[in-house]
Amino acid sequence: LLADSSLWTPAQSNEVYALDLDALLSGQPGKIALDDPAVHPLAKIAAILGDLERWHEAAGRHEAALEAVLERVRRLHAAFQQEQDRLRIRRFLAARLEAFDAGLPWWSMGQAELADLIRGESTPDALVRARAAALAGRDRHPASPGGRRCAAIVASIEAPGYTMTSMLTDGPGKHSIRITHRNVARLHLRAWRFDLEQRIGSAREARLLPSYRDVDRLVHGRPADASWSVELPPTPDYRDHVTYAVPPFDEKGGWVVLASLREDFAEGNNLLRAEPFVLSDLVLVQRRLGTRYEITARSGATGRPVSGARLALYALDYGKGRFRLVRRLKTGADGRADLDASRWQSRPHLLLARHGDDLAFTTGSLYPLSESTPRSRTNALLYTDRSVYRPGQVLHWKVVAYRGNGEGTEYTTLAGAVLTVTLRDANGEEIEHRQMTTDGFGAAAGDFDIPEGRLLGRWRLSCSLGGSASIRVEEYKRPTFEVTLGDPATPLRLNRPAVLRGEARYYFGLPVTQGSYRWRVTREPVYPRWWFWWRPQPRTRPEVIAAGTGTVDAEGRVACRFTPSADERKASEPGLSYRYKLSVDVTDAGGETRSASRVFRLGFVAVEARLDDPPGFLEAGHATALAILRTDLDGKPAPGAGRWELRRLVEPARPALPADLPVTPSGDRDDDAYHTDG
Template structure:
């Protein structure tokens, strides 16, 4: 109900907000003002009759603005008093849709699509677990509100997604010419929002509804189930000029008539044609910008993705006389941000200089600020040797100088800093350590930084910490000569912190299972010698009788023996209480030991949890069949959840023994989704197999529930197949008894996947892919053929030639082409054959194998295997070079090994 209220508030803002320029007073302004005042005081029971009166009056008078507004208020009132308000709101609009007239009818279609979409978003967890229901026998128009509304609890994700697409489609198909002739001014108080520039770019009812439809149809979750023959956005002219795009013919197979991408592109075509006819360059540029943004979202991991940035550059030049041209430049800078941050900064500066006060210039400034923003993180040992230099491992970006400050803190502050509750850990640093930061630092020093100010790249390096006397410290690193934690708005400032202690004491713990008594061996931190006479005291943790508050009790202090050993004995009352910590001390040197054996896990804060929801096209398969799957990656914390975009995902197929049979890698889309397919291996045990990710899994059955009578094989490819050259694979279908499968129908499909190695790195351990490599599947060919009298058939396709990217040197990706052929015989039995072909720019593949560790004085024999794209041996000669990884030696005085980039 809370989500429905938020959605209604969004609709009211979008359709009923105040205009930048005051317009005429609506006829019902006084009544609406009174209703708003009542709702503000939560007097819904008093407001409801007033809304109903306006609603009934508007229906009789055919006052569409007042009628639609009253409907929105009725939905808002529902959300305040009904538990199932979302279902009843949908039923209310569905019932009114039957009698609504123009212009209310297309608006209701759009509002219904939004309500269905909101229901989908808030119930996606239940929908992912719901099996596909039977298709409705007729157009599934839900019942009226009078009889309880639609039973959405029985709808699966596919049916709900189809309803969303259908209503968005009908919102712009209801008398489109009248919508184009209806200006926003004609809608009265239904469309009083927006500034003068926005109303000039999108001036009609059709613009308003089309923009809502395009935004709603971008959600890839709506297309969980797709037909075999489907619309594919593969024409490079989609990225062409406005005239070229408007003239492009877009068709889809009949089975894919509800394809949201197709409808969105057709809407963009209509908007483009209308702008061309009206000779409105600014509005035309606005549609072109929206088109390129939409195409970028649906063409990721395809060849068409390479057309996005050139199209932005062309249109930025074509509309250079208009302020909106800076939007194209800002989008280009955003696209270049990861691959070439230097070029992205140059583009952003160009947008800022062209029209400094434009929206595009503001976007460009934000992109540039993000690229130039300094980042800093470091780690250090929790305890160091007093009076000795120590090591800091630093990860930094856009940082040219570093200054360190060490402030004394108490043992209590040091102990509780990492174990406090969520609110405490998220308090500003200046508040958490306010007392310590008021004092003079115990030590300050400058750190050399091996990076240039315009590199915009992450660097890892080690530095030396200043020697510290006995005690506990808050270590602060900043890129400013003077520490200023009170000015977080300073964009060029960055600060990182860690806690460290300086103690000559160290300890090794051991838990005696027989006696249930933990022991400590106390050693000198630098020499490793056992220390005698060191005092030790244990702290035990327990909850009070009502279990509402944690309490601690300390044991009696004991001392180490001549061998440095001390037992942390328990009293009778402490026998059932878990050991929380132990403190050892000698003079002023104190060491607190936490996480010792026997410590019970403390309640952890509600941390963000990732979930991967997987679903397949079937629940049971035969060996050798193709499994089509899709997944959604989300992150939840408490009652909040969000989709994770641009995240690498590894999908593993586990056989019935839990062994990994196949592994595929993907990157989630802007809607947090990923999809792919794999062919189940043959020759393994039947039973339950699993698709597994790091954050979720899905199991399905693999059974020979119908004994096969024939098999399908695809021959290997001889020679050296190359990109851009036609490739033919021969196949054969024959019965296990020997006869050929004559006249069988063959459906084949060819997919391509780019093969990139996942690179380590990224700021603070984030993994990243090289520019252009995302590991998704792309269908490049499909079709049908027939087996001949000998059961033979052939599949011919051309592996797309991929142009070499300018400036790219060294190793380049390969491409895995998977050819799948489904053969159906006269009896209706279908069998599948597959063949994978790896083709790169170089048709020769080399594999080098040998031991992981080598003695360079006595190198062992290494094995080199040369093969063609299909794995057939291929002779080759060349030069073998042994290279070392990039190595930056530590700066003078820095202990330990050098970090590797």
């Protein structure tokens, strides 16, 4: 029950960072009362398991004592989500196992637990280190429960695995097959041709390409039309890597590719994957224009229109459960053809195109189209005199009724319109309603009394013609003091001790002389915008790097001492900086709490420069001025010297198609990780 976080209070769930992790890991969080609900459940868990560990140790039951340590580690690792906290937990466990007698079988269970914790890391070599830890436990006590668990971990890390996807339609000689793999040296592939037009006649759904359940029927008893193997690069980090493969055939048409770990493609002790795709240079581009579709046939290699392409339009016959041919036509000199979809009788259609050996089809069903006439509709705008009210106060409101067409181009107010305005509380229960008639300008006004005894929160004012407005009903209490955070006495620097001070003062001017405060500092990286021109933005979240508590002094002052730490190895990465946020909560002797926060940005450099409102295009042969803004990292102007260069971009002799461009790395890519050629 203590570990069930659903039973924790919101404060206990949100303030895990403020606990002394070292004390919890040691199993000695101090003298606590287990029946005190104010004591954090994690502190109780650590105290109970620490006492259990010492009891077992005193009786000479060293393996049972180790299990108490492992359970404490499991509970703390689940509760502390920050990476730096989890790193401390892993290091603690590694140190305890190093000091433990490896000759005892339960040592292997500790190694299994350590391997699981390491395996959850995001570092590039996490699986390598997890495997090494599990190997040590497996080899030391192979028959013990911990040894068997270690063996399972090693097997899962070393297990081969892959997935395969393909382009829906691609041209010959392209990297049409994408293989995501780990621990696989060679992948065997076979391919069979299938007749796409024949499948249209027998298809019972809009999807024409065969699914996995159709593969056995398509390839049963038929020799493969193509067979080959792909040598995959090694994956010594035991993680997934991507390799693109080029099919070795160039015959146009539909293909089903079957991949296998085993060369004989047997189903036993094997992993089979199948993917269909169409090999063709023909591409169909569809565009909706009113009640018709404009279809353009183009060459995938050049993008030029294809004239004379033969088009066959099929409709899904619900009665027979298959597609039937309804029309044939050809593309014009511009590669275009028009389809009138106004009389298609509510059934999906499919378009198949052929030009020589090339063929293509619409990737999604074409549906009937109809002209929609914008309809006039009525609505209302509601206004209130305030956004927050207290029970017992009067809510003054005003409503303006209007009519407009569906396109939103014509609006008129509604004079003499009868409408009803209703007030509902946070439970959705009606408090009061009033029927009104708008004046000559379409407006009406009234008021409601906010009653006592109703649920506080978000209330809603609605009109029978449409439209609504939200208000807040709260027992608002006027604050008696405020908290402010001042500027640092000296400029802050990365990896240098810092002190930020603030003060709490009553609004009548005197300091808050009695009270306590809690503070924490979070950090998140700030990447320059130009990083994302060539790779996605990394997913980051703020992490707590420091926290503490204290008591305000006689002058109402608070002090927060911490070190804005950062990885010095990243100093060579241009433009990288960090955003730190200090949050302080001060509670006075009467229990009132007020908060303040301050954000500051630090980096390995103190200034940055950027183009101020850069133009998108410049006219050749004309003088142009570019304004460069020099600021500190918080955006304040920073006078000083600088230099600039203007470089000409070298254009390629021939523009590259998207398929020929380098693969964009993922947003989570680590430059220290192992990379395959792909």
